Amino acid sequence: MTSFLNRQDSYQEYDYFPGDAYPGDHHSLRLRRLSSGRSIHNIPHYNPSLSDGGDSEDDNQGQPRELRSLPRHMAIKKAKLKSRGIQVPVLSKAEMWKQDKLKKLQKLQNKAREILFFLALWGKTLQKIGGNFGGGVQSYFLFLRFLVILNFVSFLLMAGFVIIPSLVFRQVGVSFMNSNSTGEEICTVYEPNPPGLVVFYDYFLNLLSGTGFMEYSFMFYGYYNNTMVEDRNFSYKIPLAYLFTAIFYFAFCLICIVTRMGSAARVAVATGGSTAVNYSMIVFTGWDYGCLGDTATKLKQKNLLYRLQVDLEEERLKKHAASLTLLQKFGLHSLRLLMFLLVLGLNIAAFFGIFYATRYSQAQQNQSAGIQALFYEYLPSVVISAGNFLVPLLCDQIAKVERYSPSITVIVALLRAVVLRFVSLGVLLFTLWDQITCKGKINDLKCMLCGYNYESYPCWETRVGQEMYKLTLFDLLINIALLVLVEFPRRMVVDNWSSKISQLVGRQEFVVSSSVLGLVYSQTVVWTGALFCPLLPLINTVKFVILFYCKKITLFSNCRPPQKTFRSTTSAFFFLVVLLLGWMLASVVLIYSIAVIRPSLGCGPFRFSDNMWSVVPKSLYSLPLVTQEFLFFLGSQAFTIPLFSLSSLVMFYVIALFSIYGKSVRLLRQQLKGESRDKQFLVKQIGELSQ
Amino acid sequence: MGNKQSIFTAQQLDAYQDCTYFTRKEILRLFYRYRDLAPQLVPLDYTKQPDVKLPYELIGSMPELKDNPFRQRIAEVFSEDGEGNMSLDDFLDMFSVLSEMAPRDLKAYYAFKIYDFNNDDFICKSDLEKTLNKLTRSELTEDEVKMVCEKVMDEADLDNDGRLSLEDFQHMIVRAPDFLSTFHIRI
Numbered sequence: 001m002t003s004f005l006n007r008q009d010s011y012q013e014y015d016y017f018p019g020d021a022y023p024g025d026h027h028s029l030r031l032r033r034l035s036s037g038r039s040i041h042n043i044p045h046y047n048p049s050l051s052d053g054g055d056s057e058d059d060n061q062g063q064p065r066e067l068r069s070l071p072r073h074m075a076i077k078k079a080k081l082k083s084r085g086i087q088v089p090v091l092s093k094a095e096m097w098k099q100d101k102l103k104k105l106q107k108l109q110n111k112a113r114e115i116l117f118f119l120a121l122w123g124k125t126l127q128k129i130g131g132n133f134g135g136g137v138q139s140y141f142l143f144l145r146f147l148v149i150l151n152f153v154s155f156l157l158m159a160g161f162v163i164i165p166s167l168v169f170r171q172v173g174v175s176f177m178n179s180n181s182t183g184e185e186i187c188t189v190y191e192p193n194p195p196g197l198v199v200f201y202d203y204f205l206n207l208l209s210g211t212g213f214m215e216y217s218f219m220f221y222g223y224y225n226n227t228m229v230e231d232r233n234f235s236y237k238i239p240l241a242y243l244f245t246a247i248f249y250f251a252f253c254l255i256c257i258v259t260r261m262g263s264a265a266r267v268a269v270a271t272g273g274s275t276a277v278n279y280s281m282i283v284f285t286g287w288d289y290g291c292l293g294d295t296a297t298k299l300k301q302k303n304l305l306y307r308l309q310v311d312l313e314e315e316r317l318k319k320h321a322a323s324l325t326l327l328q329k330f331g332l333h334s335l336r337l338l339m340f341l342l343v344l345g346l347n348i349a350a351f352f353g354i355f356y357a358t359r360y361s362q363a364q365q366n367q368s369a370g371i372q373a374l375f376y377e378y379l380p381s382v383v384i385s386a387g388n389f390l391v392p393l394l395c396d397q398i399a400k401v402e403r404y405s406p407s408i409t410v411i412v413a414l415l416r417a418v419v420l421r422f423v424s425l426g427v428l429l430f431t432l433w434d435q436i437t438c439k440g441k442i443n444d445l446k447c448m449l450c451g452y453n454y455e456s457y458p459c460w461e462t463r464v465g466q467e468m469y470k471l472t473l474f475d476l477l478i479n480i481a482l483l484v485l486v487e488f489p490r491r492m493v494v495d496n497w498s499s500k501i502s503q504l505v506g507r508q509e510f511v512v513s514s515s516v517l518g519l520v521y522s523q524t525v526v527w528t529g530a531l532f533c534p535l536l537p538l539i540n541t542v543k544f545v546i547l548f549y550c551k552k553i554t555l556f557s558n559c560r561p562p563q564k565t566f567r568s569t570t571s572a573f574f575f576l577v578v579l580l581l582g583w584m585l586a587s588v589v590l591i592y593s594i595a596v597i598r599p600s601l602g603c604g605p606f607r608f609s610d611n612m613w614s615v616v617p618k619s620l621y622s623l624p625l626v627t628q629e630f631l632f633f634l635g636s637q638a639f640t641i642p643l644f645s646l647s648s649l650v651m652f653y654v655i656a657l658f659s660i661y662g663k664s665v666r667l668l669r670q671q672l673k674g675e676s677r678d679k680q681f682l683v684k685q686i687g688e689l690s691q
Numbered sequence: 692m693g694n695k696q697s698i699f700t701a702q703q704l705d706a707y708q709d710c711t712y713f714t715r716k717e718i719l720r721l722f723y724r725y726r727d728l729a730p731q732l733v734p735l736d737y738t739k740q741p742d743v744k745l746p747y748e749l750i751g752s753m754p755e756l757k758d759n760p761f762r763q764r765i766a767e768v769f770s771e772d773g774e775g776n777m778s779l780d781d782f783l784d785m786f787s788v789l790s791e792m793a794p795r796d797l798k799a800y801y802a803f804k805i806y807d808f809n810n811d812d813f814i815c816k817s818d819l820e821k822t823l824n825k826l827t828r829s830e831l832t833e834d835e836v837k838m839v840c841e842k843v844m845d846e847a848d849l850d851n852d853g854r855l856s857l858e859d860f861q862h863m864i865v866r867a868p869d870f871l872s873t874f875h876i877r878i
Contacts (some may be wrong), residue, residue: 067709067710068709068710068711068712068787068793069793069794069796069797071797071800071801073771073780073781073784074710074780074781074783074784075771075780077710078706078710078780081706081709081710135869278842278846279839279842279843279846280842280843280846280847280863281863281866281867283819283822283823283826283839283843284802284806284822284860284863284864284867284870285864285867285869285870285873285874286826286873287760287761287826287873288873289759289761289789289873289874289875289876290873290875290876290877291758291759292754292755292758293758294758296758297758297759297760298828301760301826301827301828301830304826304827305827305828305830305831308827308831308835308839309831309835312835312838312839315838669849672849672850672858672862673849673850673851676849676850676851676852676856676858677850677851679850680850680852
């Protein structure tokens with residue numbers, strides 16, 4: 001009896017917002033949270049004036065509750081509808097008109113949302129993928145879509161501010177700064193297209209390696225001049241535009257990532273930490289009611305079984321670990337330390353391999369020609385890819401010895417792969433830097449004349465851009481090659497040849513984590529190379545689009561649905577954190593190139609400055625005096641110290657707010673517990689008194 | 692489309708539109724799906740509100756439901772007689788709650804009723820065990836089932852009475868972001 005009344009109370013207090021429940025869409029999560037937030041604040045109270053089976057017509061705001069969200073049988077709803085129709089309308093004409101307009105507006109909003117969903121890039125494909133393969137695989141494709149859009153918008157930025165003006169002003173503009181330095185003449189000589197006969201296949205080789213006809217083109221840094229165009233009210237300096245576009249591009253990417261991370265984090269925080277309600281979540285929300293077909297159902301059931309078993313296994317391991325004797329613990333920890341050192345050793349071996357390969361390839365590049373030259377060009381990329389493939393494989397075998405619990409194993413494997421990828425890219429960049437600046441010693445014989453290694457690198461920025469271009473291209477080629485040479489044959493073998501081995505190996509499973517790391521790696525390469533190769537974002541956009549379709553084809557043709565799931569909410573956040581790490585690596589390279597290294601004297605828009613940044617102060621002095629003073633003021637202490645203190649104040653306020661919310665959630669939860677205990681006590685009392 | 696259909700009166704269609712999350716088109720489409728289950732039982736003219744109920748066996752043979760391990764409970768919860776025999780109203784009601792646009796609280800209410808096998812308005816241990824067995828095809832061992840039930844009770848039972856009430860259930864659902872997308876049948 002009391003339970004029936006309870007239901008009435010609590011239901012009437014749980015408000016809703018019309019049209020708020022679109023599933024799986026991040027935008028609607030905010031509305032959903034709003035509605036749940038309201039329900040937490042409205043503590044249910046007992047309303048003795050309830051009539052038969054009906055909740056009160058109006059909720060807190062005095063608006064009639066929508067009938068469709070009433071949890072009653074249709075007959076009751078129809079009866080209510082009739083009774084409402086018969087009731088004398090209490091509302092004035094203006095109110096009725098307002099409500100009518102509101103209804104029409106809501107219908108329009110629903111329609112607009114439908115259309116937007118229809119227009120969203122690859123919306124239907126993503127839904128299909130999510131339905132067939134689950135949230136983890138879908139989150140990979142969502143991430144890929146985000147990167148495609150990011151790259152495309154960055155390309156538009158670059159095109160608008162650097163490439164098109166360069167194109168237009170190339171003939172018109174004058175040289176911005178003339179050389180007044182007593183630089184050696186030999187440093188300014190740069191011949192990317194040596195005269196002579198060009199063999200026909202050279203064009204293809206040039207396309208693959210970025211040399212030849214591609215080197216002195218809009219692709220690379222070396223083509224841009226320090227042109228300047230000045231009119232009455234309009235002046236445009238290419239070097240300044242180049243620099244500021246690169247900096248703004250980085251800032252823009254950071255803002256996009258952080259915004260997206262914010263919305264992903266909101267979900268993670270709202271669910272209050274996924275481990276807290278693990279089992280009940282799996283049991284009550286694990287079953288997908290939209291699952292069709294016998295095989296899909298069986299698969300889903302196996303999936304749930306696996307998840308529950310994994311969680312139970314973790315519990316068992318935890319209990320087991322807690323019950324180990326001291327000696328056993330010591331043995332286990334020393335074994336883990338040994339394995340860690342082994343993994344470290346493997347990584348260091350890979351890094352040395354990359355270092356030597358890069359050095360060798362750079363040395364050989366100037367001496368060979370034809371196909372051999374191509375091989376040497378791609379040697380670093382090959383070594384990096386081989387390292388990124390072999391070392392995680394070995395680490396997986398090592399992880400079996402370490403015997404961590406399943407979730408920790410996954411996290412450790414991911415961390416190792418991330419570190420490997422980023423540090424191998426870092427080693428490549430370090431080797432290049434090493435060669436270009438003669439290990440940083442300006443007084444070294446080769447670098448003394450021009451400030452950088454002129455002989456091997458007449459235009460070092462273009463060379464760095466070429467390396468990044470090659471890495472990008474090679475990554476794409478490897479992916480397509482894997483698709484054609486490994487995945488399709490594997491599927492054909494497994495499907496048509498039934499033997500023990502093929503049963504054991506089975507169809508491919510789409511591994512989300514390593515694919516995501518591949519994406520983050522490519523994006524980091526693009527960021528690193530964007531300063532030196534302005535068209536790289538466009539190439540990357542095309543590459544990611546091709547990759548999307550390739551992965552989609554392989555997913556639907558060759559892969560079996562995953563048996564092990566990946567928690568999609570936290571993983572979206574994790575992808576973005578790793579992407580942010582890549583961004584930081586690229587920004588270090590950017591800052592170093594802009595501020596420290598001497599630009600080449602033979603090419604590029606910065607050839608007459610000591611470093612790239614010095615064009616900014618020089619152009620600053622040509623601004624009107626008022627602007628100059630304003631900008632100086634912005635940089636002075638009188639402005640930055642108050643700004644800094646204000647932002648720390650805001651940060652502390654937000655942190656305090658965050659901790660207060662956590663505390664209030666805990667308090668409310670305890671209050672809930674207390675209330676239900678009070679209820680039980682009162683029920684018992686009523687029972688006793690009525691006897 | 693216009694008012695060319697003669698199955699329902701205009702008022703009936705409006706009433707259905709107000710009581711469910713479907714548009715006119717979808718209601719008519721659902722009517723034809725309902726009729727396809729048993730064309731000889733369901734008349735084409737609903738203006739006189741005929742009292743037609745399809746037995747559970749026909750409802751449970753729909754492609755959207757036939758592989759769902761909870762199909763019997765779903766039919767029992769949404770039917771008026773509690774046995775799974777559904778009229779058109781119950782049919783529309785069921786798919787309205789399971790559609791994309793139903794709000795979370797409504798879905799949580801009905802999900803609670805579905806998992807409450809003995810209809811006592813609480814999810815007790817035996818209800819949980821039955822749910823688990825349906826979810827995993829009874830492939831968990833007895834010990835594992837017991838452990839999982841204990842864990843679920845620990846996590847979700849806020850008032851410590853050994854069973855889950857509607858509030859406990861709804862409180863737990865609030866923290867599940869994918870509940871709305873899993874408790875959804877597309878038709």
